Amino acid sequence: MRRSSILLGVLALLLTPSLPGTAHAQSRGSLTQAISxxxxxxxxxxSVLFSQKTHDGFGSDVVALTVAHGKHRFAAKVGVYASDVTDTFTTGDMPTNFRMINVGRDSYTQGTWTKIPEGKKWLHWRDADGFLWSQNLVDALNPKFLQLISSGAEKTSARDRYDGVPTIRYDGSVKVGSLGSRQAGIYYGPRDGRSVGGRIKWKLWLGPDNLPRRFQTEIVSDSYGPEREVDIVRMNVLYKGWGTPVHIVAPSKNLVAEDD
Structure with missing residues (x-):
C-alpha cells in the first residue's frame, strides 16, 4: 500500500497490534443498529473522546508506531466536523510530536518538524484533504465503512467491558480494491489502477447503545511484487465519553501563520 503523509511528510495517524481473539463466532450479525x-x-x-495506536510495517517488522489521543465533535450528515488530535510518531528512535485541530474545512497544525514563523504557534491550511476526516476512511465512526463490513460481520460470544459498559463484539474481513493513507487515517476505495488493494480484518466492540467502544483492525495490502513483503497496518482504537461536552475552536489569529 502506498503511504504518503500529504503536505508535510508525517505518516498517517494513530493506533496497536491485533490481539488474538478467543471467542468463537456464534452467528452472523448486522451493524445496522450501530449505523443508526x-x-x-x-x-x-x-462528541466522543478516543485514544489510538498504530503499528505500521512489513510482515512482522514494525517500521513505525503512532500513539494518539484526542476528541471529535460531530455534525449532521458530515460526521466528524471538528477534532483536536495529538500524536507521537516514532520510527527507529526518532519520535516526532504533532498536533492538529480541524474545524470544518480549516486545519491548524504544529509539531517538532514544522517550520513556523517567529511569534506564531500554528500553521493554517484550508481544504487540505490529507488532514480532513472523510467518508472513505477505515474508521468505526464512518457509517459508510460500517455498511461496507456489515454483510460479513459475525457476532461473537465475547463479553468485554470498555468505557465502563458491557460490550458485544463483531468480527469480520473485507476485500477492497485500493488502499492508501493520509494524516486523517487509512482510506479505501474501488480499484483505481494506481494503488494496490488489500484485505481489512477487523473487530468491533459495541456498547448497549450500539456505539463503538473499541475498534481493532489489521490492514494487509496486496504485494507490490513477488519479492516484496506485504505492508501491514495494525490499529487499535478505544472510544469513551460519548456525549461528553467538548470545546474545539480554532487558535487565536495572532498565533496563526498561513501556509505558503
Whole structure:
C-alpha cells in the first residue's frame, strides 16, 4: 500500500497490534443498529473522546508506531466536523510530536518538524484533504465503512467491558480494491489502477447503545511484487465519553501563520 503523509511528510495517524481473539463466532450479525446510533449522534452534534495506536510495517517488522489521543465533535450528515488530535510518531528512535485541530474545512497544525514563523504557534491550511476526516476512511465512526463490513460481520460470544459498559463484539474481513493513507487515517476505495488493494480484518466492540467502544483492525495490502513483503497496518482504537461536552475552536489569529 502506498503511504504518503500529504503536505508535510508525517505518516498517517494513530493506533496497536491485533490481539488474538478467543471467542468463537456464534452467528452472523448486522451493524445496522450501530449505523443508526452513529447517525443519531451526528444529528445531535454529539462528541466522543478516543485514544489510538498504530503499528505500521512489513510482515512482522514494525517500521513505525503512532500513539494518539484526542476528541471529535460531530455534525449532521458530515460526521466528524471538528477534532483536536495529538500524536507521537516514532520510527527507529526518532519520535516526532504533532498536533492538529480541524474545524470544518480549516486545519491548524504544529509539531517538532514544522517550520513556523517567529511569534506564531500554528500553521493554517484550508481544504487540505490529507488532514480532513472523510467518508472513505477505515474508521468505526464512518457509517459508510460500517455498511461496507456489515454483510460479513459475525457476532461473537465475547463479553468485554470498555468505557465502563458491557460490550458485544463483531468480527469480520473485507476485500477492497485500493488502499492508501493520509494524516486523517487509512482510506479505501474501488480499484483505481494506481494503488494496490488489500484485505481489512477487523473487530468491533459495541456498547448497549450500539456505539463503538473499541475498534481493532489489521490492514494487509496486496504485494507490490513477488519479492516484496506485504505492508501491514495494525490499529487499535478505544472510544469513551460519548456525549461528553467538548470545546474545539480554532487558535487565536495572532498565533496563526498561513501556509505558503
Amino acid at each position: 446510533a452513529l447517525k443519531s449522534e451526528f444529528a445531535e452534534k454529539s
